[in-house]
Amino acid sequence: MDYIAFCRNYFDVTKIPVSLLKSGYVAYSSIAEHLSIEPQTFWQMWPSEQNPEFCYLSPDIEYGRVTVENTDYEVILGPAFNLPLTEEVLREYMREQALSLECREIMAEYLYTIPLISHRQLARHLNLIHLCLNHKVTNADDLYKQDTTLLAGREEQHLQQLLDNQENENLHNSYYFEMELYQYIRDGSEERLKEFLSADRTTPREGKMASTPLRHAKNLFISAAVKAGMLGAIPGGMDIEKAYQLIDLYIQECEQLSRIEAIHALQYSMLMDFCRRAGESRIPEGISSEVYVCMNYIRSHTNEPISLEDVAAQISRSISYITKRFKTELGINVGAFITRCRLEEAKSLLTHSNKSLAEISSYLCFSSQAYFQNVFKKKYGITPMQYRKQGRRL
Secondary structure (H helix, E strand, O other), X not given: OOHHXXXXXXXXXXXXXEEEEEOOEEEEEHHHHHHOOOOOOOHHHOOOXXXXXXXXXXXXXXXXXXXXXXXXXXXXXXXXXXXXXXXXXXXXXXHHOOOOHHHHHHHHHHHOOOOOOOHHHHHHHHHHHHHHHHOOXXXXXXXXXXXXXXXXXXXXXXXXXXXXXXXXOOOOOOHHHHHHHHHHHHHOXXXXXXXXXXXXXXXXXXXXXXXXXXXXXXXXXXXXXXXXHHHHHOOOOOOHHHHHHHHHHHHHHHHOOOOHHHHHXXXXXXXXXXXXXXXXXXXXXXXXXXXXXXXXXXXXXXXXXXXXXXXXXXXXXXXXXXXXXXXXXXXXXXXXXXXXXXXXXXXXXXXXXOOOXXXXXXXXXXXXXXXXXXXXXXXXXXXXXXXXXXXXOO
């Protein structure tokens, strides 16, 4: 087989960078061919443990390798990214490839064109290449299998740790504490949550989640944020997509902090925020499933023009029907509910983004910035800019 032709065609189809090695040295590189830049990675640093396999030089930059059996050839797939390229990852790549700063702009432009693929998608690509070149069928799970000696050692280590913890009475006791905490969030009970968090009680014992106190605090925060969203806010009625986005935003904010007390303060704010949002999203008694569907549609499309026809179409009913149901069940008309949802989204953007008032009003489909400001002040008694500066939760 012409392996260079195979690699060239694979890149043309997938746009994922491909390199062909012969005896550990580059025989072909799609990056070199398209940019006239020769990668400098010392591929010999990677001893082969299985075929195919994942490879890493930097934690955020992933590669895959398929060894062509009974030959001196290996196919390297990557770099592959599952998140948009950042300046930090670009610098990592430049360092690992020993590329000069003169290449930075052209390399950045090229890397931005690489399609984002998940870890599992990369595994499927490797399995396909393995099938094409070695005529052997594997599945994605085969790449996650670990050495039996390693697994046995880990099980023995975990068992010993469990026994030591039991002997020293170093046991977790936070289950019921957490269940009560997330119940308050689910119910949207802000006052009860405040009382619960400020109550003088024995602090639940925390398991060790990292080797340093700062990393331990961040890992606990991440766990709390995920649970607050998944076990509290979403079951309490918060829009699923917005809950996931808020989890991401809080985790990103936490990762920027360098003091443990700041992480604890952010965690308190995060729990109260999820509780408030669950309370605002909670469906009152007497709301029909039809109106609930329409409410969720409106909440999920606050950044798009929404007409009465759009809302009625969600339940295949007439405009007059849905207008009457909204007024009867919610006490407000559809337009007022749309405005309320947009204002709630505006508060989130004012708190968690750097968007200008003009950008927010345009994004949320208000007719003008002036109208947005007037409606906001009429609803909350404070201007959007005052809300942002004071960091209030209305």
